[in-house]
Structure formats: structure tokens, C-alpha cells
Amino acid sequence: DAGITQSPRHKVTETGTPVTLRCHQTENHRYMYWYRQDPGHGLRLIHYSYGVKDTDKGEVSDGYSVSRSKTEDFLLTLESATSSQTSVYFCAITNRDKGNTIYFGEGSWLTVV
Amino acid sequence: GENVEQHPSTLSVQEGDSAVIKCTYSDSASNYFPWYKQELGKRPQLIIDIRSNVGEKKDQRIAVTLNKTAKHFSLHITETQPEDSAVYFCAASGPGGYQKVTFGTGTKLQVIP
Numbered sequence: 001d002a003g004i005t006q007s008p009r010h011k012v013t014e015t016g017t018p019v020t021l022r023c024h025q026t027e028n029h030r031y032m033y034w035y036r037q038d039p040g041h042g043l044r045l046i047h048y049s050y051g052v053k054d055t056d057k058g059e060v061s062d063g064y065s066v067s068r069s070k071t072e073d074f075l076l077t078l079e080s081a082t083s084s085q086t087s088v089y090f091c092a093i094t095n096r097d098k099g100n101t102i103y104f105g106e107g108s109w110l111t112v113v
Numbered sequence: 114g115e116n117v118e119q120h121p122s123t124l125s126v127q128e129g130d131s132a133v134i135k136c137t138y139s140d141s142a143s144n145y146f147p148w149y150k151q152e153l154g155k156r157p158q159l160i161i162d163i164r165s166n167v168g169e170k171k172d173q174r175i176a177v178t179l180n181k182t183a184k185h186f187s188l189h190i191t192e193t194q195p196e197d198s199a200v201y202f203c204a205a206s207g208p209g210g211y212q213k214v215t216f217g218t219g220t221k222l223q224v225i226p
Contacts, residue, residue: 042119042202042216043157059114090156099164100206101147102214104156 002103003027006091012111019078021108023091031094032074033058033102034066036087043090049074081112115140117205119217126193127225134220136203137185145206146179146186147214152199160201161188193224 003026013019023032034046035058045058047066055066063085065077078085091105116139126132138146144165149157163170163177163186170177174193179186190197203217 040218042218044216045214099162100145101159101162103159106156 002029002093002095004091004093004103004105006089006105006108008108009106010109012113013081015082015112016080019081019110019112021076021089021091021110023074023076023105025072025074025093027093027095028071029093029095030071032068033092033094034064034074034076035090035092035104036060037090037107038087046076046089078110081110083112086110086112115143115205115207115213115215117203117215117217119203119220121220122218123221123223125223125225128193128195130193132190132193132197132222132224134188134201134203134222135185136187136205136217137183138205138215139184140205140207141181141184143205143207146177147204147206148175148177148188149202149204149216150199151202151219157202190222193222195224195226198222198224 005024007022033048035043037043044060046064047058049055049068067075089108092102094100119136147162148160150160151157161172161175161177163179174191176189200219200221202219204214206214
């Protein structure tokens with residue numbers, strides 16, 4: 001499982017509230033990612049990080065912010081959740097010891113009502 | 114940016130038959146092509162990958178082929194079993210400081226016993 005833990009695994013929140021999803025990894029991987037998965041769209045990159053305090057936007061970054069203050073933690077924040085952000089969110093890492101292969105966490109199911 | 118198209122979106126086969134899923138990509142610089150299997154409610158898991166210096170790779174009942182000239186790659190599953198039923202994603206990745214991976218939209222494979 002590449003030592004990736006996501007929390008919370010399931011959350012229901014109201015429109016307009018802030019939400020933070022946490023990704024924690026134990027294997028000192030440099031690169032970390034947040035993807036969202038929606039029917040018909042596959043997996044789309046929201047933000048990624050290439051080191052502590054080094055982050056950049058992916059293809060669907062609007063409405064999301066991230067932070068990485070420690071190597072092991074990558075946080076995804078929805079500043080003001082909207083119904084369009086109802087999705088499954090996957091954290092991922094790149095394992096450079098395995099040919100730069102991407103491995104995913106277990107996912108966080110977020111429902112915005 | 115990279116664009117990955119995946120077909121078909123759904124595929125039903127009889128147990129024991131073969132299944133083929135095809136993907137095309139647009140960026141000729143892409144050099145890494147992983148395939149992921151995702152069971153219902155679970156994370157995507159890498160099942161096989163291929164790099165651009167290789168034309169074909171096999172692992173037991175699954176194989177992947179790559180045609181760089183035509184910019185397409187395919188997943189082949191032989192002797193399908195009910196446990197092969199899942200959603201399969203192809204992806205393409207190019208050179209760069211991080212794994213800029215673009216995913217296809219997925220193929221839902223159903224193996225009928």
C-alpha cells in the first residue's frame with residue numbers, strides 16, 4: 001500500500017463549509033499528488049507536491065488549495081465546499097525505487113450537500 | 114498537454130475469453146504507460162506497465178503492447194476470470210521533474226461466468 005493513509009475516509013459536509021483532507025505517508029517519498037475521480041472523467045490531478053513547501057497546480061485546481069509542511073503530510077483544502085466537489089479523492093505518491101510508479105491511497109469519499 | 118483516449122468504456126466477455134482495451138495518446142514525448150485495475154470501492158492498483166523502449170510486456174494472463182509510431186497501446190487479458198471484473202485505466206506519462214500522468218476515462222470490464 002506504499003505506506004499511504006488518507007483521512008477522513010468518508011465525510012459529508014454542507015455547501016460553503018471548509019474541508020481538509022489529509023494524506024500521510026511513511027516512506028519518505030518526495031512526490032505526492034491529489035487526484036479526484038468522477039464518473040466519465042477518470043482520475044484528474046488537482047495539485048501535486050515535489051517537496052516540503054513546494055507545490056503546484058494540476059488540471060482541476062480551482063477551488064482547492066494544498067499545503068505540505070512536512071515530507072510525510074500533504075493536505076488538500078476545499079476553502080468553501082460546493083456540490084461540484086462531491087467526489088472521491090485519492091492521494092498518491094511516486095515511488096522512485098520502483099521506476100517512478102504512482103501508487104494510490106485508499107481514497108476519501110466526500111459528499112457536499 | 115497530453116490527451117489519453119480509452120476504448121471501449123464498457124466490455125462484457127464470457128469467462129475464458131480474451132479482453133482487449135485500447136488507448137491512444139497525443140504527446141509523442143510520453144514514455145511510460147501504466148495500467149491500473151480498480152475494483153468497486155477500492156483504490157486503483159497498478160497491474161502492468163510498459164516503457165517506450167519496449168514493444169510488448171507480459172505478466173501471466175495480462176500483456177500490454179505499445180505502438181509508438183501510431184501512439185497507441187493496448188491491454189490484453191487472456192483466459193478471463195470473474196475476478197478480472199473491474200474498471201481498468203490506462204495512463205501516459207512523459208519526462209519531467211515529476212510524474213505528469215494523464216489517465217484515460219476507464220473501461221468497465223464484466224466477465225460473465
